Amino acid sequence: MPLLVTDYSWTQTESTVYISVPLKGAKAGKVDILSTDDYLKVHYPPYLFEAFLFEPVDDVRSSAKVGNGVAVISLPKRSNKEWEQLMITTDDKDKKKEIREKALLKYQKTLSSDSRSKAEKQQAEKKYALETMMKLEKEERDSIQKMKDTKREETTAELAAWQQRLKEEAVEEAQLNPQSQSDNQTEKRVKGHSGGGKVKLDQRDNSEAKSKKKQADLPAPRYAGNIQVSFTPRVFPTALRESRVPEEEEWLKKQAEARRAVNADVQELDDLKEEERNADWLKDKGDKCFVTGDYLGAVNAYNLAIRLNRKIPALYSNRAACHLKLRNLHKAIEDSSQALDLLTPPVAANAAARARASVRRGSAFCQLQLYAEGLQDYQAALKIDPSNEALQADTQRIRDIIQGTAAATEKQ
Template sequence: MPLLVTDYSWTQTDSTVFISVPLKGRKVEKVDIMSTEEYLKVHYPPYLFEAFLFEPVDDDRSTAKVGNGVAVISLSKRTNKVWEHLMITTNDKEKKKEIRERALLTYQEKLSSESRSKVEKQHAEKKYALEIMMKLEKEERDSIQKMKDNEREKNTAELAAWQLRQKQKAEEEAQLRLQSQRDNQNKRAMTEKKWTEGSVGGTVELDQRGNSEGKSKRKQANLPAPRVTGNIQVTFTPRVFPTALRESRVPEEEDWLKKQAEARRAVNADDRELKDLKEEERNPDWLKDKGDKYFATGDYLSAVNAYSLAIRLNRKIPALYSNRAACHLKLKNLHKAIEDSSQALDLLTPPVVANAAARARAHVRRGSAFCQLQLYAEGLQDYQAALKISPHNEVLQADTQRIKDIIQGTDHETQ
């Protein structure tokens, strides 16, 4: 039994009560203080100070300081008036027991709420960080894509302009050749007409006509040959990204391609691994029985592997998560045990008579993991939930009472 502290002192104002409790040489880290609106406990084994307060106080505005061998508790009154006594004057043990249990439940609910708030805050921070990172990655991808689109549009416009210039040049050359041919034909026709209508002698006409034809042939011989038309073949360096190599961020693109290849290899490896299984090894029930046999022989690692493979095949069987949580408890993987037990409880919905035993086992396994992590308030909640499902289980009753004793500081091992 703890030793009750009687050599405390207290003073008060209209709004605050000050209580000084001597610590009798105990270290600060070994002092446990619990306060609610109607109950105060200062526990430093083997000593215990508890006060059943005369009037209710505001626990949220109350404070406690430990140091120099004394614990000073400042309790903020709910109503501004002077108390006649620090504690209630009744000696009714049942009433005090009721106040103590009510205070313990209130304190446990407060701890649980703080724990949930902390987890929700951490989850919100992680979610916010992930959203920011995804937003930055999207902006970077959009920027790279915009650069690529601009470069592609620029190249397309330059190619279209070059093709237009080539077409216009070809048309101009064709018109020049056609005009040249028409001029030559007109000159020949005019020459022939002059000689046929002229009055000069035949010899002179023939000589002049011969000289004219020779000059015409020499002039045609001096004309350049027509240009040969054709197509210009343009080739580009093969690349995964459409951006020109000189415009690209090569290290970033190569890193992205490497990550994509690793992700595809991981998926392909996982698919090949499942394809390589025998027909019976693709049956979750067969794997569960195999895991149960491993657990019975004490081979917990093999049991975890069997349950994990079964979960990969079917993630909707709560017994797989609950049994794997039992293996993690044996292997002292306490956080994994909590995670698997919680997953099993999520799948065991709605709560009906058919799954009552499975829900009780999951609560006990998660509660045991919490207690081994010294999170006794959370562990007590799971054991109480299991006890509601199986209220006549004597082992559960004993374990639940032992956790309550540890929280209250009356367990013999903590003294």
């Protein structure tokens, strides 16, 4: 449970409210500030400062400076008048919860819009860079092609000039010595008739010798054969003689049913994108939202995934973790119990998931001061993972609380 900060200070002018919150040794990077028009939150674990503002402010122009052990938040007023007090005076928890949830939803939409605009800007920059690179590459290709064309034309012109020069020299030689050329041609024809047969025989002999040499160099063909190898089909890492086959087969059957299970009520989901109809994709989205601290967004993702597939225990267990963060303790107990019901029969493949669900339900019981029920869940988790030092310490702490309560009751 967070510790509420009460030693803050604030000042105001007709146009702006200034709030100073001491950070109590927290680093600047670990301070989470959320500001809307009627709500302000400064969170640096384990401390929390909340302000339900007396009048609306301009959250677009609001700013915060963190340093020297203090966070100073500047909130421009929407109306130029002095406030009677900083916060509204009401003990209506439902009203405060409504203001808080509206602020979180507005902050989530702002983050989503900023992320979308940032992605669009990056996409535009990538597109511009790609177009520029393609333009430069095209200019380079055109330049190279122009150089090739010029070189080809020059080579063609030189070849044509050389051929023309050879023709002219041949014509001049024929005109100067016609009789000598005729005798040379006759001599070539006679030599060709006398030596042609011998050349052909030599070529045939060489070809046959090369063919025989290649056949002699070839290795003998290998004998063909098949080797039959059989493996024992096993999904779990334990040896067959050490495992519990019926429980493991039942767990695998449940997993297969979970992969095939799809809610029949699909008409309400026609407006969703294709990836948003995938329970695994929604689970990954919820996990990412949880890591970034967007617990409401994670709950929404898990809710939609559960509507699509009610057989995946991780969806209920992860939603229970979100409810713990949002202090929805009874819902956390319900989701953890549902996850444990789906994580049956108990096998090695779901041991870690059963331990997590037990710890989350036990934590919710303890926060509701139901320590006996919480101790049972922590002991169940410790039985699964007996070497976990953190679990050992938490279980002992709950025992101490129960023993201390019992001792105090006996004294009374």
